[in-house]
Amino acid sequence: MKIHEYQAKEVLRVYGLSIPEGEVAYTPAQAKAIASKYGGRVVIKAQVQVAGRGKAGGIKLADGSQEAEEKAKAILGMDIKGIKVKKVLVSRAVDIKKEIYLGITIDRSNRRAVAMASAEGGIDIEEVARVSPEKIAKVYIHPLLGLTEYQVRQMGYSLGLDKDKLKDFSPILRGLYKAFVEKDASLAEINPLAVDGEGRLQVVDAKILIDDNALYRQKDLEAMRDLDEEDPYEREAREKGLSYVRLNGNIGCMVNGAGLAMATMDSIKLYGGEPANFLDVGGGAGAEKVASALRIILSDRNVRAVLFNIFGGITRCDVVAQGIMAALGEIKPSVPMVVRLVGTNEEEGRRILSQANLITASTMQEAAQKVVELSRG
Numbered sequence: 001m002k003i004h005e006y007q008a009k010e011v012l013r014v015y016g017l018s019i020p021e022g023e024v025a026y027t028p029a030q031a032k033a034i035a036s037k038y039g040g041r042v043v044i045k046a047q048v049q050v051a052g053r054g055k056a057g058g059i060k061l062a063d064g065s066q067e068a069e070e071k072a073k074a075i076l077g078m079d080i081k082g083i084k085v086k087k088v089l090v091s092r093a094v095d096i097k098k099e100i101y102l103g104i105t106i107d108r109s110n111r112r113a114v115a116m117a118s119a120e121g122g123i124d125i126e127e128v129a130r131v132s133p134e135k136i137a138k139v140y141i142h143p144l145l146g147l148t149e150y151q152v153r154q155m156g157y158s159l160g161l162d163k164d165k166l167k168d169f170s171p172i173l174r175g176l177y178k179a180f181v182e183k184d185a186s187l188a189e190i191n192p193l194a195v196d197g198e199g200r201l202q203v204v205d206a207k208i209l210i211d212d213n214a215l216y217r218q219k220d221l222e223a224m225r226d227l228d229e230e231d232p233y234e235r236e237a238r239e240k241g242l243s244y245v246r247l248n249g250n251i252g253c254m255v256n257g258a259g260l261a262m263a264t265m266d267s268i269k270l271y272g273g274e275p276a277n278f279l280d281v282g283g284g285a286g287a288e289k290v291a292s293a294l295r296i297i298l299s300d301r302n303v304r305a306v307l308f309n310i311f312g313g314i315t316r317c318d319v320v321a322q323g324i325m326a327a328l329g330e331i332k333p334s335v336p337m338v339v340r341l342v343g344t345n346e347e348e349g350r351r352i353l354s355q356a357n358l359i360t361a362s363t364m365q366e367a368a369q370k371v372v373e374l375s376r377g
Helices: 005-014 028-038 065-075 125-131 149-158 163-182 212-217 232-239 258-270 287-299 317-331 346-354 364-375
Strands: 022-025 041-046 059-063 088-092 096-107 112-118 136-141 185-196 201-203 206-210 243-246 251-255 277-280 305-312 337-343
Touching: 005 022, 005 163, 005 206, 022 028, 028 041, 028 065, 028 088, 041 065, 059 065, 065 088, 096 125, 096 136, 096 163, 112 125, 112 149, 112 163, 125 136, 136 149, 149 163, 163 185, 163 201, 206 212, 232 243, 232 287, 251 258, 251 287, 251 364, 258 277, 258 305, 258 364, 277 287, 287 305, 287 317, 305 317, 305 346, 305 364, 317 337, 317 346, 337 346, 337 364
Parallel strands: 251 277, 251 305, 305 337
Antiparallel strands: 022 088, 041 059, 041 088, 096 112, 096 185, 112 136, 185 201, 185 206, 243 277
């Protein structure tokens, strides 16, 4: 789950990190009032959960409250990568002399958290990793020992910090790691961590992603979820207990099991098609859940064909078939559909589906070929 920059900063502030004062404004008049309270130069930042706000014109400096009102008026209502800006963060501007990237995430191949730092902060860290990976320092954090003092010094020295700044850097990195662990984050990032004109380290921008599987114990963070920022299909799927990610293709996929879902998408790509979604109905999905999944798939106007790839283990094939029939009776779809049912009660499942004259396949490869051909028709 994503949270906004201003929310991430408030989380990190609790862990003792130095963050410039700032408040959220929903109108230009509110932005003016906040800027007037702070005095001097402020920065107006669009609060949308996408990258590239600055390049899109969603971050502007303002000298004084009148200019802050004008800049907020220009940003509010903007469309940034398909998301309308409904609020801005107005905060004291920082006299930035140096920008540092600092982040902690999960390295699944090493099965532990990794802290990363780069003196090339303030820009797209993925681009730095691609072009100049040697400019990113990494330390792997032992799950029992945690972040050690020598690792903190190692990161600080890699950034070229002197001993005085290292004293300020240590609590920042430690606080970031503590927040990462205690908030069940999959990513905790500061970009940039700025060295200001007085040599102080300040968090100018922050980003935190929360592991959805841990939200049951992070109720305060779950309350920060901004539903307006989420894809409506993905939001509905989550409410129905489905694992769904919307993609840019035109072949809808309904599969039970994450691994099988990935293999199905790969098969579609292999035969020249483009999946419209990842959708895992789960191992014990009932007819109602299957019907909900199909309704979500067919709600996407880009879908021109649908592939059902069901392995009947925990989920019986006849139950899946009943769910498909229930959804077809309600939605009356106009797109062709290919069904592959294998496993428990597959004969009964196929018999049920034969009433709808759906196209069947016995292998995943055959099913992928057929649905790709139909999507082009």
